[in-house]
Amino acid sequence: MNELNELHEDKKKTNIMKEYEKELLHKKLNDELNTGKLTPQEEEVVKGWIGTAKPPQENEVENKEHARPEREVDKEGAVPGDFNGICRDLMALHAKKNHDYGNAAHESYEEFGIISYVITLNNKMKRLKTLTKSGVEREVNDESIEDTLIDLAAYAIMAVESLRS
Secondary structure (H helix, E strand, O other): OHHHHHHHHHHHHHHHHHHHHHHHHHHHHHHHHOOOOOOHHHHHHHHHHHHHOOOOOOOOOOOOOOOOOOOOOOOOOOOOOOHHHHHHHHHHHHHHHHHHHOOHHHHHHHHHOOHHHHHHHHHHHHHHHHHHOOOOOOOOOOOOHHHHHHHHHHHHHHHHHHHHO
């Protein structure tokens, strides 16, 4: 019983530290927003981080000389083989979705564990298989193969984030 109480106390301390870290992160990100040195795209990404209290990972915002601030989610202007551009598109889309949906994927992970991501990734794979079958008439035409692949990549990255948290 004593071990259970200790675990409970440790969890409380961990939660207190997480809240403190979130407050520090919000302050740091707000300070970054107030510098006036960010591009509009970088501002949107930082605002997404503030909304989710998710710390930026190393190299998520590239040096300004490498950034292409005119890119939102720009499928038409995508350059073949432009890995960094695709990653920027993924980050911009992720920030928008996190703004709209919150951090539901990580909350599911906290409740159910890694299986929550396995199920989501499996559902996306099934969607991809359906989209790639020839001769299948679809009634929902607003999701492309590319959209599904981007979702797969984003969920895989979020799973890694959750595992590291």
